[in-house]
Amino acid sequence: MAENKKTYDLECVQEGFANGVAPGFPLSDKQKEKMIDKAEKAYGKFLDALGCDWRNDPNSNDTPRRVAKAYVNDLWAGRYTAMTPITSFPSDGYDGIVIERNIPLTSMCSHHHQTIGGVVHVGYIVGENGRVIGLSKLNRVVEHFGRRGAIQEQLTSAIHNAVDKICENNLGVIITVVATHNCVSCRGVKHRGAAMVTTKASGVFRHNGNDARQEFFNSLKINNGGHQI
Numbered sequence: 693m694a695e696n697k698k699t700y701d702l703e704c705v706q707e708g709f710a711n712g713v714a715p716g717f718p719l720s721d722k723q724k725e726k727m728i729d730k731a732e733k734a735y736g737k738f739l740d741a742l743g744c745d746w747r748n749d750p751n752s753n754d755t756p757r758r759v760a761k762a763y764v765n766d767l768w769a770g771r772y773t774a775m776t777p778i779t780s781f782p783s784d785g786y787d788g789i790v791i792e793r794n795i796p797l798t799s800m801c802s803h804h805h806q807t808i809g810g811v812v813h814v815g816y817i818v819g820e821n822g823r824v825i826g827l828s829k830l831n832r833v834v835e836h837f838g839r840r841g842a843i844q845e846q847l848t849s850a851i852h853n854a855v856d857k858i859c860e861n862n863l864g865v866i867i868t869v870v871a872t873h874n875c876v877s878c879r880g881v882k883h884r885g886a887a888m889v890t891t892k893a894s895g896v897f898r899h900n901g902n903d904a905r906q907e908f909f910n911s912l913k914i915n916n917g918g919h920q921i
């Protein structure tokens with residue numbers, strides 16, 4: 693089999709939840725426009741409640757629309773826009789570990805609606821006569837689940853389950869997420885620089901001290917031209 697394009701159902705939480713997809717997913721451009729119009733009005737009321745005279749403030753008079761657009765088109769885009777089909781290729785006898793590290797992550801905490809920023813490291817091992825997926829598809833999986841509300845632990849599981857599904861017949865999948873949460877640095881305890889690290893592993897990566905898991909974490913330490921790991 694040569695190149696193969698496939699669409700998968702990768703969702704794992706209830707529709708409508710901040711970390712799930714919106715009802716009616718995926719939304720058409722027209723539906724998104726309607727949603728932006730509604731959210732714009734509601735955000736204007738939110739600013740009214742906060743005592744902000746946004747209508748007369750030259751810096752803020754278009755802010756409700758800016759915020760509504762940012763949610764629908766960027767911050768929560770994964771709730772409204774479907775992922776492109778996944779491309780996979782024959783592994784041609786390669787049976788080693790495949791790792792993509794430092795995939796940029798931008799997300800938003802479901803609890804406080806503050807942004808989360810960090811990186812995701814993905815590893816998997818192809819099964820016998822298995823298939824490898826186009827590398828950028830791993831980035832797309834991270835974008836799809838990152839661009840919505842998130843609890844980092846559940847986000848790690850969602851990315852893991854998606855990679856496990858699309859890398860059919862794999863021998864194991866491991867996901868590590870390293871992220872800082874603005875709800876920790878800007879509010880509440882107000883501590884800057886604290887990073888949260890979560891790892892979800894399956895198959896040959898499942899147990900502490902085994903070779904595959906060790907190889908994955910060792911690969912994250914290899915010099916990669918000065919990028920932060």
Ligand SMILES: [Zn+2]
Nearest residue numbers: 801803804875
């Ligand atoms: Zn939070």
